[in-house]
Amino acid sequence: MSSQDKTALAPSGGKTADKVFRGVAYACGILILVVLAAVFLFLFFRAWPLIGGDQKANSDVISSFTGGKVSSFWGYVLPLLFGTVLISILALIIAFFVSIGIALFISHYAPKKVATGLSYVIDLLAAIPSVIYGLWGGLILVPAIYPFWNWVANHLGFIPLFAGPAANPQRTVATVAVVLAVMVLPIITSMSRDIFLQTPTLQQEAAYGLGATKWEMIKLAVIPFGRSGIVSASMLALGRALGETMAVLMILSPSVTGYSIKILQASQSNAIASNIAAQYPEANDLGVSVLIGTGLILFLITFIVNFVARKITEKAGA
Amino acid sequence: MGQRIDVNHENIYYGDFLAVEDVNINIEANKVTAFIGPSGCGKSTVLRTLDRMHELIPGAHVEGEVLLEGKNLYDKDVDPVSVRRDVGMVFQRPNPFPTMSIRENVLAGVRLNNKHISKSDADDLVEWALRGANLWNEVKDRLDNPGIGLSGGQQQRLCIARAVAVHPQVVLMDEPCSALDPISTLAVEDLINELKDDYTIVIVTHNMQQAARIADYTAFFNLKAVGQPGHLEYFADTTTMFNNPQNEEAERYISGRFG
Amino acid sequence: MGQRIDVNHENIYYGDFLAVEDVNINIEANKVTAFIGPSGCGKSTVLRTLDRMHELIPGAHVEGEVLLEGKNLYDKDVDPVSVRRDVGMVFQRPNPFPTMSIRENVLAGVRLNNKHISKSDADDLVEWALRGANLWNEVKDRLDNPGIGLSGGQQQRLCIARAVAVHPQVVLMDEPCSALDPISTLAVEDLINELKDDYTIVIVTHNMQQAARIADYTAFFNLKAVGQPGHLEYFADTTTMFNNPQNEEAERYISGRFG
Amino acid sequence: ATVAACGDNTASTSNSSSSDQTAKAAPISGDFQGAGATSQQAAVEAWIAGFQGTNPDAKIAYNPTGSGAGVTTFLTGATAWAGSDKALSDDNIAKSKAVCASGQAFDVPVYISPIAIVFNLKGVSDAGKHINLDAATAAKIFDGKITTWNDPAIQDQNKDLKLPSTPITVVHRSDKSGTTQNFVSYFKDQAPDAWTYDLSENWPNEVGQGAKGTSGVISTVKQADGTIGYADFSQVGDLGTAAIKVGDSYNEISAEAGSKVIEDSKLDDTAKGENRVVVKINHATEAKGAYPIVLVSYDIVCPAYKDTKQAEFAKAWLTYVTSDEGQKAAQDAAGSAPLPSSLTSQISKSIEAIKTK
Amino acid sequence: MAEETKKKNLDGAPVIDFDKFRPSRSSEQRRNVMDKFMAGLIALAFVIACIPLVSVLWTTIVNGIKRLNLNFLTYNMTGVVGGNPTPSGGYGGVLHAIIGTLEITGGAMLISIPIGIMCAVYLVEYAHGGKLAMTVSLLVDVMSGIPSIVAGLFAFSMFTIVFGPGTINGIEGSVALSLLMLPTVVKSCEEMLKIVPNDLREASLALGVTKQRTIAKIVLRTALPGIVSGCILAIARVIGETAPLLMTAGYIASTNVNLFAGQMTTLPVYVYQEYSKLSANCPANATAACVPTIPMERAWAAALVLIVVVLVLNLIGRLVAKIFAVKTER
Numbered sequence A: 001m002s003s004q005d006k007t008a009l010a011p012s013g014g015k016t017a018d019k020v021f022r023g024v025a026y027a028c029g030i031l032i033l034v035v036l037a038a039v040f041l042f043l044f045f046r047a048w049p050l051i052g053g054d055q056k057a058n059s060d061v062i063s064s065f066t067g068g069k070v071s072s073f074w075g076y077v078l079p080l081l082f083g084t085v086l087i088s089i090l091a092l093i094i095a096f097f098v099s100i101g102i103a104l105f106i107s108h109y110a111p112k113k114v115a116t117g118l119s120y121v122i123d124l125l126a127a128i129p130s131v132i133y134g135l136w137g138g139l140i141l142v143p144a145i146y147p148f149w150n151w152v153a154n155h156l157g158f159i160p161l162f163a164g165p166a167a168n169p170q171r172t173v174a175t176v177a178v179v180l181a182v183m184v185l186p187i188i189t190s191m192s193r194d195i196f197l198q199t200p201t202l203q204q205e206a207a208y209g210l211g212a213t214k215w216e217m218i219k220l221a222v223i224p225f226g227r228s229g230i231v232s233a234s235m236l237a238l239g240r241a242l243g244e245t246m247a248v249l250m251i252l253s254p255s256v257t258g259y260s261i262k263i264l265q266a267s268q269s270n271a272i273a274s275n276i277a278a279q280y281p282e283a284n285d286l287g288v289s290v291l292i293g294t295g296l297i298l299f300l301i302t303f304i305v306n307f308v309a310r311k312i313t314e315k316a317g318a
Numbered sequence B, C: 001m002g003q004r005i006d007v008n009h010e011n012i013y014y015g016d017f018l019a020v021e022d023v024n025i026n027i028e029a030n031k032v033t034a035f036i037g038p039s040g041c042g043k044s045t046v047l048r049t050l051d052r053m054h055e056l057i058p059g060a061h062v063e064g065e066v067l068l069e070g071k072n073l074y075d076k077d078v079d080p081v082s083v084r085r086d087v088g089m090v091f092q093r094p095n096p097f098p099t100m101s102i103r104e105n106v107l108a109g110v111r112l113n114n115k116h117i118s119k120s121d122a123d124d125l126v127e128w129a130l131r132g133a134n135l136w137n138e139v140k141d142r143l144d145n146p147g148i149g150l151s152g153g154q155q156q157r158l159c160i161a162r163a164v165a166v167h168p169q170v171v172l173m174d175e176p177c178s179a180l181d182p183i184s185t186l187a188v189e190d191l192i193n194e195l196k197d198d199y200t201i202v203i204v205t206h207n208m209q210q211a212a213r214i215a216d217y218t219a220f221f222n223l224k225a226v227g228q229p230g231h232l233e234y235f236a237d238t239t240t241m242f243n244n245p246q247n248e249e250a251e252r253y254i255s256g257r258f259g
Numbered sequence D: 001a002t003v004a005a006c007g008d009n010t011a012s013t014s015n016s017s018s019s020d021q022t023a024k025a026a027p028i029s030g031d032f033q034g035a036g037a038t039s040q041q042a043a044v045e046a047w048i049a050g051f052q053g054t055n056p057d058a059k060i061a062y063n064p065t066g067s068g069a070g071v072t073t074f075l076t077g078a079t080a081w082a083g084s085d086k087a088l089s090d091d092n093i094a095k096s097k098a099v100c101a102s103g104q105a106f107d108v109p110v111y112i113s114p115i116a117i118v119f120n121l122k123g124v125s126d127a128g129k130h131i132n133l134d135a136a137t138a139a140k141i142f143d144g145k146i147t148t149w150n151d152p153a154i155q156d157q158n159k160d161l162k163l164p165s166t167p168i169t170v171v172h173r174s175d176k177s178g179t180t181q182n183f184v185s186y187f188k189d190q191a192p193d194a195w196t197y198d199l200s201e202n203w204p205n206e207v208g209q210g211a212k213g214t215s216g217v218i219s220t221v222k223q224a225d226g227t228i229g230y231a232d233f234s235q236v237g238d239l240g241t242a243a244i245k246v247g248d249s250y251n252e253i254s255a256e257a258g259s260k261v262i263e264d265s266k267l268d269d270t271a272k273g274e275n276r277v278v279v280k281i282n283h284a285t286e287a288k289g290a291y292p293i294v295l296v297s298y299d300i301v302c303p304a305y306k307d308t309k310q311a312e313f314a315k316a317w318l319t320y321v322t323s324d325e326g327q328k329a330a331q332d333a334a335g336s337a338p339l340p341s342s343l344t345s346q347i348s349k350s351i352e353a354i355k356t357k
Numbered sequence E: 001m002a003e004e005t006k007k008k009n010l011d012g013a014p015v016i017d018f019d020k021f022r023p024s025r026s027s028e029q030r031r032n033v034m035d036k037f038m039a040g041l042i043a044l045a046f047v048i049a050c051i052p053l054v055s056v057l058w059t060t061i062v063n064g065i066k067r068l069n070l071n072f073l074t075y076n077m078t079g080v081v082g083g084n085p086t087p088s089g090g091y092g093g094v095l096h097a098i099i100g101t102l103e104i105t106g107g108a109m110l111i112s113i114p115i116g117i118m119c120a121v122y123l124v125e126y127a128h129g130g131k132l133a134m135t136v137s138l139l140v141d142v143m144s145g146i147p148s149i150v151a152g153l154f155a156f157s158m159f160t161i162v163f164g165p166g167t168i169n170g171i172e173g174s175v176a177l178s179l180l181m182l183p184t185v186v187k188s189c190e191e192m193l194k195i196v197p198n199d200l201r202e203a204s205l206a207l208g209v210t211k212q213r214t215i216a217k218i219v220l221r222t223a224l225p226g227i228v229s230g231c232i233l234a235i236a237r238v239i240g241e242t243a244p245l246l247m248t249a250g251y252i253a254s255t256n257v258n259l260f261a262g263q264m265t266t267l268p269v270y271v272y273q274e275y276s277k278l279s280a281n282c283p284a285n286a287t288a289a290c291v292p293t294i295p296m297e298r299a300w301a302a303a304l305v306l307i308v309v310v311l312v313l314n315l316i317g318r319l320v321a322k323i324f325a326v327k328t329e330r
Ligand SMILES: Nc1ncnc2c1ncn2[C@@H]1O[C@H](COP(=O)(O)OP(=O)(O)OP(=O)(O)O)[C@@H](O)[C@H]1O
Pocket: B014, B017, B019, B037, B038, B039, B040, B041, B042, B043, B044, B045, B046, B057, B206, B227, B230, C149, C150, C151, C152, C153, C154, C179, C180, C181, E330
């Protein structure tokens, strides 16, 4: 037998390939750090005049952005930040439950043949560009959704969030949140669907074997298995919502400055990303620095959000 | 009290593939019935039709009748959930719920029906079930650790504890001891012996000694050839099966055990 | 020719947890050595240190020596890859490669190492290995079907075929028969008997009969208490172990088998 | 540039015009880029098509990035010219020295377009009727001081209309925009008491709703009853427009009416720098038929380029664009107002200053 | 059975009154109702989601089909003036934008997919949760939150610094997009690699296969369908980006096939630009062939083309996934 002329522990081939592969993998890992550092440094470098430049010129630029209402950077960016987070969280709340529902529908309720088609539809929707959502939201949804939000404002107006009167046309935070929810929904759906489908049959059968109904089986086996996947999908979705530019830009009637949770009224809030897009084309050099400063803040906020989410995931996974 | 199961003219399919053909078997109440036979002959498949787990596989379906105390499990108006509540199951591979503690694993089934169980009732039940599965002494100090942290054998015993904790009328076991060491196996066999006072037990085993030790009746499944459907070759009480089988194939198979 | 393994003062850790303590054992070349013992005592753990699979678990490490023909596997200059090429392994749960056909599964060890092998050599090898695992007749007509489509028992035999196809010098088996029916088990046992002409075999089993049937030497592992490290309690040739053990614990354990 | 012809809509008639071309200078060829004001986009498209009719080998691209970005890009030297809704700032002029081969950049008006006050009001705009507004009333509406359509201030000026009590929804630009600045500068000049905000390209208050771009404003105005906004005249469509009080009459919007106010305006003598032609719009004009709310958009070029080809192009381009032919093309494509003859000699003088040798 | 045979296992075990835990009629009913209710709710979730989805598609198709013809697909926007027809008989088209979209997205794929996969391999196969790996995977999460507009600014400035001010070209857009794709690729590959059972790695390693070959031929191969669908999602994430491309790739009316020089139009930018034009002017003396609403019509038609391009890419991805599909365990 051929094994007989083998000597014990003869060096194996492929060691160089092994090393190279490993090296490339490490390099790619580290590249992430480098790229991120580059982005960080650039943003910081471009935003530097805000800190190190002529403060008088800074206030003038910011005043020109706000019609003289605000002249300090923080006074400018914090309301924007508030609006960004408000819109994104609302979108996530709307999308989350619907997405999990759809994911479960595809993974565990719909007949297998139909499910493939349905998940194809959802995948496709993830690919609909935000500019199309912007078109659709601004031209179709805004007039169509007005009666509904008007109804909400009339009947639930005692809740500060829904304080009326509902703006007409509905170019409001509420409508934008709905559009962003539609946009991020496929992200959460397709990721959680994939995870749900991976739930080990053994786990599911264990639950069924105990006499669980389908829903109980899902609670016992599917959701716990998919939990960290759901959280990370939601975070991806939140990240997308926080950074969404075109749809917000094309739908929302923004405020210049100020904090408000009146989501059914127009000109109450604005988001950082769409504000950059709206101001950038006409901004001068210093104006661009201010806008990049706001971008840096947005970047930091996504950092914090993701960091917290990450900690939650880690705890849940333990 | 355990309940009897009668299987009449059962054909079992995976999609278009007929996996097991024309099974007729009467499983007595409060007895232990063992399924033996070569790999791939359909023991697990038949077992899983007894609590309608089979139909969870897409495309899988069953023809014929499975009567639990005379009531066909496959009748239109029968809810598979209630079938599985009355007919418990222990699987070939241990499958504790990975996110749950040992304690919660045991209680998982009971919690479905009883949202609020008093702490003391729960404690009692956990202890009873874990003792029954011969796991109590090993885990009593770490009931709140995750069930997935146990070794394979321990996990399987945990699954047995979980299954009996809901107090089903019939318990199906698919090679429950194949991952267990002899001491645990013995404990489980003892448990099976005890359980038959209250339940009907059906067990798939590849260990003929085990079948001989614990079963009252033994069903021998066979397979004409690979790709052909399996079938029930011979069914007899265990003594007859192992000492004086009236079926040539069965005899060959059983004596082959010691070949 | 098989090679001998000598384990000296081996302590095995999972992170900080000392799982197995001070193992000393001499595994003879071209013999079958069986590991037995209660669940959780560390049989699998020790076995996995013999081809450095243990260190794949993050945080896991080993103290002491494992000498393959006098050469310490854990020496700095030893490549674990070449260790694993010389020391094959069959696992407790069947794990065929899901992307590969039956044929490719058998050839995986050869192919993945970028060895070029002519079609006829490959055919011969596939047939040789599958016959050895008593699977040839069942699968010869569907060698190009996916390996994952086989039943559990068939899958495990496929994994055995895959392991022997690379002609290792030592074959480690972790409860390879726990998912097999008796006929397949028998075939595998026969195979083991054949293989020991060329290879050294170490097998973990919970089936003492199996150990008695096939092993030349038997090692009994034990566990003082749960949470304590396991250890090698008693090592002897199989006849002594089963007929006249010089160790009380071992005797209790072995006789308990038939309790 | 050779492969780029793929998919081009080449005019089958393009050769016919090359006969009269022979009389003039040799046709321009090469790649030329411009960037800047979005307002000029439709006109520039027409100009490019027209220019290429006589210079088929010139490949011209205009990126409507916005005036600010257009000027910034121009000042890096990456573009041959910039389009801008604003005249150059002193700072820009200073920076341009580094980009131009010699001298400083200058701006000439190329595109004049009236800004319409558009509204959507049941029973009025859909009946094809105008409303009359004076500067103060309009300013108060856009400042949220007048909130219903039947407010006496409006009703008094529109005796023949039956105005409903519908609330007014103001719609304004949400992005930084030259249109906004030109629009509110009218209020600042003509109704300083009603409009107290600083002049800015950003909309200064939170009245009503903001929308991105002229297209956003128009579609928002269309979406609800009672809305009022402002937009480039060419985008008005079937919305109602306001006639603005000039002197004692209310003048309706039209391209010619927009041209008249420029004709009646002076050059801005505060614009420092050679060759510059910057219009100081005379919002107080009382010229007959003039419509005072207009946007003037400029082209920004260097008097000398490091690459003479660019200089040749810039000169030919501006010559064409400001010619009657060019202005006619813009009028057809974008509905803009023609450059008044009062400006043309100034403009030609500046263009002549571009050195092509 | 008699008390004396009471099982030795259960010595000391509490006596349980199982009737207490029997399902009562009400609890059974509650569970059944809950099950039905949740099934209903879950199906409802799908229906709710379908409303906007169908509406988006319907709107795009109805509005887009009007101008979507061969002429639209085979011409660019040169020589298009106002609402007038072009010499070719159409009203301008998207050929240049289709080419730009494919090239820029392709460039982004070539940059980010290899890096992303190898980074995931590093995280899952090599790092074993070390400090560096924790940082990397944390930063990947963070990176997925980079707003696209910031990615655009980053690429713009990088090219400005390296290749001189005012540089605008296709590859610059690819760089911006790859920054957005990378975290999605890494994350989805990471998830997919994690799902590959450890059994398979062990089986391969135990055969004496090197780690590199185990990863390349077993792990990546097993995860391939998941990776492909992850990459498709990542492409889907960027193919419709508008804001960063406005800054980096620019906008041009003619066709440019050179990714490395000159401005390039992509479909989303085209849609946005046409939307911004809203309507075209038709002079008073214009013929009936002059269509004032043509820019919006082109915008919708291009949106439809964009959706179709995405659809085709998806189809290709699915086909690839299917061809290499792994049969999962029973
Ligand atoms: N999910 C499935 N889809 C298709 N065929 C299946 C499936 N599960 C099992 N089979 C086939 O059905 C037949 C019976 O399989 P089964 O698992 O019941 O055998 P078994 O007697 O339990 O074998 P073992 O002792 O190996 O567990 C086999 O031919 C098997 O290939």
